Amino acid sequence: MFPVTSDATSSPELTALHDVDRATVTAVETRPVVTLQAAGDLLRALAAPVRIAIVLELREHDRCVHELVETLGVAQPLISQHLRVLKAAGVVRGDRHGREVVYRLVDEHLSHIVVDAVAHVEEGAGR
Structure with a gap:
């Protein structure tokens, strides 16, 4: 998992951004690594x-x-x-x-x- 940190001085906007980051990380984690690697290979082929x-x-x-x-x-x-x-x-x-x-x-x-x-x-x- 990618670390997502917040400090005590975070604004509500930054907290919301961190929540979006957590959601993104969770979505990525649910994909099999082989799928992510294949998608990367495809994007490299199109690059x-x-x-x-x-x-x-x-x-x-x-x-x-x-x-x-x-x-x-x-x-x-x-x-x-x-x-x-x-x-x-x-x-x-x-x-x-x-x-x-x-x-x-x-x-x-x-x-x-x-x-x-x-x-x-x-x-x-x-x-």
């Missing part, structure tokens, strides 16, 4: 700007590597490397169609994580 751009592109429609190269203006080896990371994390799936592999998002929930993060940053830029 690179190129991977964020790939997810946003795949949100629009499925694409093959050369389409991502053209759309994002990133070299093919780099796109392939980022797709491998996203695939290993279970974010994207590749389906072979002849000589090409077409990539798609595995789960729409994953795109919401990226869209919400981008929207959060864009909202903060206007302040």
Whole structure:
């Protein structure tokens, strides 16, 4: 458990904040460690700007590597490397169609994580 301390001079606002911290700690403690580790792995896989751009592109429609190269203006080896990371994390799936592999998002929930993060940053830029 994370220590949550208060001193005798705490204001009611600080006491309330500590109560929220305790609730957060309790909620985190009820999750299995393996779940928290997997969530961390997923967020790390989504952490690179190129991977964020790939997810946003795949949100629009499925694409093959050369389409991502053209759309994002990133070299093919780099796109392939980022797709491998996203695939290993279970974010994207590749389906072979002849000589090409077409990539798609595995789960729409994953795109919401990226869209919400981008929207959060864009909202903060206007302040």
